[in-house]
Amino acid sequence: MSRTLSEIQAKVDRGEAVVLTAKEVGEILDGEVVLTLEDVDVVTCATRAVMSGTYAVFSFPVAPPGTFRRATGVWLNGVPAVVGPCPNERLGVLDLIVFGTAASREESRDGGGHLFRDLVEGEEVRVEVETEGGGDLDLDLSLADMPTARLFGTRHSFKNYSAFVNPSEERVATIFHATTFDPCWRGASVSGCGRLNPLENDPLLDTIGVGTRVLINGAEGFVLGRGTRSSPDRPNLSGYADMHGMDPEYMGGFRTSAGPECISSWAVAIPVLREEILERVAAPEEAIPLPVMDVVARKEIGQATYADVWEGTDLAVSFEPGECKRCTACRPEAICPTGAIGFKDWRPTLDRRRCFNCGLCATSCAGDVFRARLGSLRFAGREVPIVVRQSDRLRAERLAEELKRRIVDGSFRMTEMAERISP
Incomplete structure (x- = not known):
């Protein structure tokens, strides 16, 4: 049995379609219920993670025509921009x-x-703005002053990430950890939202292709094609969306010991066209491999599964400010990769909208202000505790719920792909 996207969209339009999030599908299957094509029409999936391959394109006026010939250097809040590709002379x-x-x-x-x-x-x-021939400019602008502001992903939403450990005897600075990596197997860094990830649910790209409408950071956008470094075993996507419609809670910066990184979120609707797609959607966390890499040698040294990361663990960090021991220097505040931790009237504070739920505060707090069960990786006869997560499963679940709501209320319409992407 098979069906088309237009048939499923017609059911959505009539209010007859069954739309479930990947989390809901997992909960149903964990109850040992068998799902068929009659039980579900669309599955919404999402991921929120550190995604390095992100850039933005801006175009906006900064001065009256004729004020300067060309810009030679531009900084926004001190962040350097590449000027061009169009010089917009005078x-x-x-x-x-x-x-x-x-x-x-x-x-x-x-x-x-x-x-x-x-x-x-x-x-x-x-x-x-530094200009050719002098006459530099300095001004304050907001997104509302920028007619064009588009966010692009060159490699986003990997089907499968890797976990990293440091077997060496030296501390290591890396983008895979917010602080320098402890030596001698003392902790693991992980990424990936497991069974919630869009490409775990459609690894053969049967329903995701060029032109597929998606949500990027909460704004409607489109898939452009394969991402860079994409491979059949580990596909990823490129895409874009207009920044004017984005939700700040799904994006941001992430500080690492090797420089700043970028947080992005994707949500994708998977129309269940055939039984084979439903079978892939049904894969449990323990069936999804998580390669474990030596962060120094960058070679695989074992395999765990996403059950180690997301089953029996806490998606959110708990916060008990009354447990603060008043340390001379607050370690969690100093190393929080999103700057979500602060102090007010000598009491710790946590900005939940900025908190990434990475868990690093829970593994570094001298008291019990921050707590979270992060799990451990089990591979090659070892068990290594997870000390930092570079994916936020909680917000991914929320974004999948948001996409489901939009599909049901008709504010988001699924699109036929213009062209297939070879995995």
């Missing part, structure tokens, strides 16, 4: 590209990801 308009991993010259731990979230939150950012 028009007073900038065309810019900003990389999500570009570091600010004002605060090297912050970068493009932090800038993108600031803009989407409606904050004004400082724009510094």
Whole structure:
């Protein structure tokens, strides 16, 4: 038995379609219920993670025509922009590209990801412009002043990430950890939302192709094609969306010991066209491999599964400010990769909208202010505790719920792909 996307969309339009999130599918199957094509029409999937391959394209006026010939250098909140590709000679308009991993010259731990979230939150950012022949400019602008602001992903939503450990006897600075990596197998860094990830649910790209409508950071966008470094075993996607419609809670910057990184979120609707698609959607966490890599040698040294990461663990960090021991220096505040931890009136605070639920605070707090069960990786006869997560499963579940709501109420319509993507 098979059906088409147009047939499923027609059921949605009539209010007859069954739309479930990948989490809901998992809960049903965990109850040992057998699902058929008559039981589900669409499954919404999502992932939220550190995604390095992110950049933004901006175009906006900064001065009246004729004020300067060309811009030679531009910084937004200290984050460097690449000027071009169109020089816009004498028009007073900038065309810019900003990389999500570009570091600010004002605060090297912050970068493009932090800038993108600031803009989407409606904050004004400082724009510094160096021009050909002098006459530099300095002004404050918000996203509302930027007619064009598009976010692009060059490699997003990997089907399967890797976990990292440090078997060496030296501490290691890496993008895979917010602090330097402890030596001698003392902790693991993990990424990936397991059975919730879109490409875990459609690894053969039967329903996701060029032109597929998706949500990127909560805004409607489209798949452009294969992402860079995509492979049949580990496919990923490229895509884009307009920043004006994004939700800041699904994006941002993530500080690592090797420089700033960028957080992005994707949600994708998987129309259940055939039984084979439903079988892939039904895969449990323990069936999804998680390669474990030596962070120094960058070679695989074992395999765990996503059951180690997401089963029996806490998706959110619990916060008990009354448990604070008043340390001379607060370690969690110093190393929080999203700057979500602070102090007010000598009491710790946690900005839940900025918290990534990475769990690093729980593994570094001298008291019990921050707590979370993060699980352990079991591989090659070892058990290594997870100390930091670079994916936020809780928000991924929320975004999948949001996509489901939009499909049901008709505000999001699934699209036929313009062209298949070879996995």
